[in-house]
Amino acid sequence: MTYRQRANLILGLSFVCFIAIFFWWYTHDVSVWEELLFFVIQSALIGSIADWFAVTALFEKPLGFPYHTELLYRHRDRIIDGIARLISEKLLQPDMWKDKLYQISFMDKAVDWLRGPQGREKLRTGLYEVAQRAHQHIQRGETQTAIAGHLRMYLKRQPLVSFLEDRLVSLLEDPTSPMFQDLINLVRRVVNSEDFDKLLERLIIQWREESQHSSMSSITLTKVLGIVDTQRIAKDIKLGIVNWLDQWEHAEGEQREWLCRKVEILLYSMNGQLSFGVQNWQNEFVDALPIEQWLTDIEHSTKDYFMTGEQGREELKDLLEEQFIHYLEYCRSYPEIKEWLDEQIRRAFNVILEHEHSLIAVAVRDVLSGFDKNRFNQFLESKVGEDLAWIRINGAIVGASIGLCVFGVLKIYQFTLVPFLRGLFL
Incomplete structure (x- = not known):
């Protein structure tokens, strides 16, 4: 009661x-x-x-x-003006709301609201309306062509080399990251493979053939006479690499830091050559992607949801809701992603409240006046x-x-x- x-x-x-x-x-x-x-x-x-x-x-x-x-x-006009003035001059002052923004987790608030009956229904309705509009636009041929063109342009502009280099270096420098150990193990598996043995023998044979026409020396003479055992040399090189990996596997402190610096210098010194080669491969790979076919398949696969009435509508809502909530939960499960999203939302609120807080009061006045x-x-x-x-x-x-x-x-x-x-x- x-x-x-x-x-x-x-x-x-x-x-x-x-x-x-x-x-x-x-x-x-x-x-x-x-x-x-x-x-x-x-x-x-x-x-x-x-x-x-x-x-x-x-x-x-x-x-x-x-x-x-x-x-x-x-006296509603005076009341509305007073509420708008209170919001603009008192409630939205920077010294009052900046600290409060950092006391709130917007991701947690959003998930809690979306799990409620009102928020869940609004989410389902909004996702369905977006999907319906997207389906209507994607049916047009020029829309598919434009989307495919923008996707290809976006994929080609991604700096894969810089991203991978920075990520690799940061992981190597992190003492708590298993990246260094994983890198050593990866190189060891490559060295212990039969393909690596064949590669070494092929490189030694190629080097011997290229050196036959060089100046006469003891090494050149042995090559000409066929005294060099390529398999033994390859085996010795492989053994040396394995011993070197064993040594660095247990490296700590200054030795590990020195090796990380060497790897970092090597990566950045090869940046130009890698960027050119990777960019060419990236462009060819992106051009070969059947993006138009993917868009057509998506359009055909979603058509049934819009052609089967209320049942298809509810099935599509369930599917979109499940995927959206799954993505939010994934972001919440990683503190760095969750904190990054919260920080972006806080920055957006800071910009709005610092520069456009008067517009919020105007919006409140317009709503109440209606x-x-x-x-x-x-x-x-x-x-x-x-x-x-x-x-x-x-x-x-x-x-x-x-x-x-x-x-x-x-x-x-x-x-x-x-x-x-x-x-x-x-």
Whole structure:
């Protein structure tokens, strides 16, 4: 039961009790306690009616009384201006909201709201409307061509080499990252493979053939005479690489830092050559992607959802909601991603509140000005309705208390002062 319902109940009970005891008053002989009860009930009824009239006059015309009623709606322009001024000058000041922004996790708030019935339904409706509009646009051939062109341009512009280099170096420098150990293990697996043995032998044979026409030396002479054992040389090189990897696998402190610096210098020194080669491969790979076919397949696969009526609509909503919530939960599961998203939202709020907070007040004024009488009264009553109901309840309590006091004064006057005055003057 709300406080407004309680206030109405008190008013109704006071009226019923007053009628009942009023009838008893004029049809029976009453005692002092019955007189007291009648006095208290009628005082509570008077207080309830007075405060009911006062509270109701704020919003409506009680009993059709036209004078000084509907006070809030009559002065709604002043109220709206005051609310807008309060928002613009007081509530949206930087020193008040900046600290509060960092006390809120917008990702958690968003997920909690979306899991509620109201937020969930709005999410499902919004996702379906976006999917419907996207499906309508993607059916056009020129739209698919434009989307494919923008996707290819975007994919070609991604700096893969710089991204991979920076990521690799940062992981190597992180002492808690297993990247260094994983890199050593990867190189060891490559070195221990048969393909690596064949590669070494092929490189040694190629080097021997290229050196046959160089100046005569002891090494060149042995190559010409065919004394060099390529398999043994390849085996020795492989053994040296494995020993070197074993040494660096257990490297710590300064040795590991030195190796990381060498790898970093090597990577950045090869940046130009790698960028050129990777960019050419990236362009060829992106051009070879059947993006237009993918878009056509997506359009055909989603057509059934829009052609099967309410069932298809609900199935598509379920699918989109599941994927969207799954993505949000994925972002929440990684603190760095969650913090990054929260920080971006905070920055957006900072920009809006610093430069456009006056527009928020204007928007509030426009929204409230568009309310009719009922909606405006409902808006205000939702903010102070319980307090106003308590005023009515307190009116009944105060009226009953005053009635009790007045009854006591009257009885004291009747049984004490009246006989005294009569004896004094008569």
